[in-house]
Amino acid sequence: MLTFCFPAPLTKAFVTSPSLFFVFFPPNPKITACPPFASTSRISRILRATSTSTGVSISDGNDEALAGHRNNYSGVRLEETVAVDSRKLRLDSWISSRVSGISRARVQSSIRSGLVSVNGRIVDKVSHNVKAGDRVNCTISELQPLRAEPENIPLDIVYEDDHVLVVNKPAHMVVHPAPGNATGTLVNGILHHCSLPTVAFSNHDGLSDSEDNCDDGLGYFSVDQSSSTCQASVRPGIVHRLDKGTSGLLVVAKNELSHAHLSDQFKLHTIHRVYISLTSGVPSPLAGRVDIPIGRDSNNRIRMTAIPGPIKSKQGRHAASRYKVIEVLAGGGSALVEWRLETGRTHQIRAHAKHLGIPLLGDELYGGTKSMALSLLWPRTPSSCHGQLSQLVSEFERPCLHAMALRFKHPHTGKNIHFSCPPPSDFAEILNQLRKFSTAKP
Template structure:
């Protein structure tokens, strides 16, 4: 029997989906060793435990923090998110998130999303991805913006610093993305399973990323401009890694020292290999205002850490 089914039936009071989530989050053990795979087959003679974490308040607390607001009216907020800031409270990041900061910044102006006075997150950036985000303040704005993102009725562009020299220099990557077969914290390019596909098979969602080369240095590192035609978790990072061009500094998808790094001067090579986060920046966003329909366009320069790296590359290349 699968572990999630076994524990849900034996314990009672917890749904199987809740048990599955707890297992994936590392709250289950077999004979004292953590088990993170819900499909683990229960073994006779072993002792299994599950320890749900203490409950947290349903509504995140308002926490004042400095926010780089690019635009704000009664319907929405556009901001430049710094790298290192988590967007939404989750296990391991219960507070200190963008949502906590937005509640402090605009809590009294929020009309309510889904019956709660909270900011409407219509798209997310990974913790260590910087750049432009839009957040709804009203239910009407939230619904309209969510529909625009779902229909790709907007334009957003990312700057990505990757290893190697992509060929061709301009292309479209079309490959389904789903959960990695063995590492639940990673996404991967997988088969796009049809509705009639085999039960339990690894399946993914349709995903398209367009990229164009902005500049290359030493045939070792390339700055790309990327556009998302779909919005999947880690999409740019997964697609470029799959093509053999992982992002500089990516802690999840850069699994070994890139061969192209040997083409760089020693000091520059060290700077790139030690960059502490994925070099990815949401550089521009253009969309129709959800109420009056006017087109809003915003641009953001790379943050200092990424710009310093680009400057160092430019100086080394002459």
């Protein structure tokens, strides 16, 4: 039984066209073929550019916003008996499986805080084994603020004014502090860049102890008011996040009003984002819409999964993605695919790509293993190139996903701002090598 008891300098390179973003489709269910996206030739030119700098343009816009909030599970109580047919399980794993959507790290924090008992006895060991018939009582702990220190971390600042900051995040950088990642994050670098003191950062649920996995979770961090060196009104905030392994554009709010405005745009899905990826194999059809709910994988708690069928609150949340093949590479062994998100669920692109049978190249968590990539590439390439391919694939250590374009309404001026950013060198290198084997436009 679950009981909810809640306590009270701009870099210029090229300009994106508004037509790159304004593409509307009917809400077709499931996976459906779609007409071609606009401005494919422009996208191709961006991808073929040798420069790694970014571009920006501004236009008028009239997007409306609506506020919302997100449950953080604090105070949720679980009182349940372990099922008779259950095998022996770790306590943290079993609780995680009974409270849909909560992170393992959050459960472990609750256990260590003495908020969990088994058969009436408090257990503070997360690896404690529970067995059939055990009576478990758990109260989910409050979110405890994390403290982030300013760090002199080089940042690729695409755009900055008094209200917003747009950053080109490198791959392998975690966005915000979390258990296991208290330093070296984007937030640490932003604090130094904005000359802010130590801050208390809201500790959000993640999928693991070691990664920032959320693609579109709303976050906020506020300045430590005990510091006399900073005004209380200075409160930059992370409005959305990218996976640790994902590179590309991310917007940060520099004050509370901007944070609220941008958060509303995300909740209404009026912020437009375009991603590109390299996939293992080629999707069929070559363009389409995936309307499949996404929920946590019951077999692997750090992974999400597509859940076909009617949405059930305990199994998944509505998720819709549009995709289009830009290039077929290496005789069909891989593809350059563009993605546009209608929703922003955790690992949405990665989970939907896996559901389509085309996991992202380098995405070991979602099936895009090196062996799978080579099994598709070797039969389609000359044997003399297999050694080169093996070396190329073995060196790629992240999901081949890049947030290439971003458009949102400026929270102060009301203008629509457009940004674009070509993929980093690791992505570009493997793309260029695959093109050498063969490339074809759909």
